[in-house]
Amino acid sequence: MxxxxxxxxxxxxxxxxxxxxxxxxxxxxxxxxxxxxxxxxxxxxxxxxxxxxxxxxxxxxxxxxxxxxNQHLVGYVFFAEQHGGLADAFQSSSEMMLKRDLDFEKVKKLLAYPIFLILITAVLFVFVETSILPRFSSLFQSMQLQANFFTKVVSSFGELLPFISLGFLFICLLFAAYYFFIFQKLPQIKQKTMLASMPVLGVFFRLFYTHYFSVQLSYLLASGLSIHEALHLFEKNEKQPLYKDLGKEMIKDLRKGEGLEEILLKYRFFEREVTHIIQHGQKNGKLDQELFFFSKYCLSLLETKIERLMKTVQPCLYMLIGFLIISMYLAVLLPMFHLMEGF
Known part of the structure; x- marks a missing residue:
């Protein structure tokens, strides 16, 4: 079925x-x-x-x-079955994912209306450049008048627009081909390292992966497992290849005598502060609690950064829309004023 x-x-x-x-x-x-x-x-x-x-x-x-x-919800349930705190894990994971879904919906609503306006404005811009401005240009030539600077700029941009559109389409196809034929075939750890290294967006990936790793490890340690036993359960997580590979590699490093904080420094998709949290937690014997509170901090910081990004993106989009509308307005009015000056 x-x-x-x-x-x-x-x-x-x-x-x-x-x-x-x-x-x-x-x-x-x-x-x-x-x-x-x-x-x-x-x-x-x-x-x-x-x-x-x-x-x-x-x-x-x-x-x-x-x-x-969702694989993250399945992962929460998998780890909850290992440490036994099913009720708390089910409720906390569902609340966390609901908040994340709400944040994504806010971003989508934030971008949907401005993008719609940009598309409408772009259509109007093309109409002005292809239908109205050529008539002004023909009139200028018949009256032996020079087109103003702004009209020349708009006309030049109109000529470049097809090349800009083709270039943008080519870049999108290039990224899609890279994603499907190269990126998806990379090991999970390499994929997440690349995502965490992205400008602007990388910090969101790092906070999310750090939160997830910290909260799961804290639950497992709180249930009485050792770090080695907890990582062994990560290795058994078949539904989340990243954490399966991560557990396998970290266990190998532990057997070499490396400390957990040293091992985590190797992974660029984790926040650097988690190493200090682990050192402090191992000193005071409350590593599970330290990781739990740090995971909550990461989640809170993630939500704060998403809100800040939305507050930054929205004004920028509306400024761009305003610029395009003013450009069209001037593209029509300035030639008319120029024509009036010619009489």
Whole structure:
């Protein structure tokens, strides 16, 4: 049976309600069964099949993966099954992903309207450059008048516009080809290192990966596992190739005698401050708590930076739109004034 696509909000709400029922003392299978009646028929049928798998002993993270849940949510469930804090992990992970989805929706709404205005303005600009300005130019020539500087600039830009459009399309195709034929074939750690090295956007990737790694490691350590045992569970995480590869490499370095803080310095997709947190946590014997609070700090900082980016991008887009509109306005009016001066 083909799994029906659950939206991220639906996934988060389902996981959050499951965590709330677990908090009230429900066994996992009963909690899931109680939520069946709150779903649509199609989803209820799918979840009934997955519930049967759960009762047969399949791990819950495999059940969610079968439903094509978000890989980060599946990862949270996988680690929760290892350390036993299912209720808290389900609720915290769903709240975190809901906040991230809300931030993405804000960004999309922020960009959608200005981009729409830019496209409309660009169409009007092309219309002015191809239909109105040529008539002014013909009139200037017939009256032996010189076109003004602004009209020449707009005409020149109109001539360059097809080349600019083709160049932009070529760059997009180049990036798409690189992504599908080269980037996707790179090892996961190399991919994330490249993403974290991107200008402007790299900091968002670093904060997210640091938050995720820190919070999962803190839960595992709080359950009584050693660092080596916790990383071994990372290595067993088949649903998230990055953390599987990361756990494997870090275990090798630990066996060489390297400290955890030294190992993390090798990975550029982690914030440098996490090494100081680990050193401090190992000294005071509260590494799990230090990592947990640092993960919350990373998440808070990530949200703050997203808000700042939105406040910066929006005025810039509207300034660009305003410039294009004023340009068209002057492109029409200045030739008219110039024509009036010629009489």
């Amino acid at each position: 083909t799994a029906y696509k659950w939206s991220l909000q639906e996934q988060c709400h389902f996981l959050k309600r499951t965590g709330e029922l677990l908090d009230r003392g429900y066994p996992l299978s009963e909690a899931v069964e109680s939520l069946l009646f709150q779903l649509s028929k199609r989803k209820r049928d799918e979840l009934s099949q997955c519930l049967a798998d759960l009762k047969e002993g399949y791990p819950f993270h495999q059940v969610l993966a079968k439903l094509k849940f």
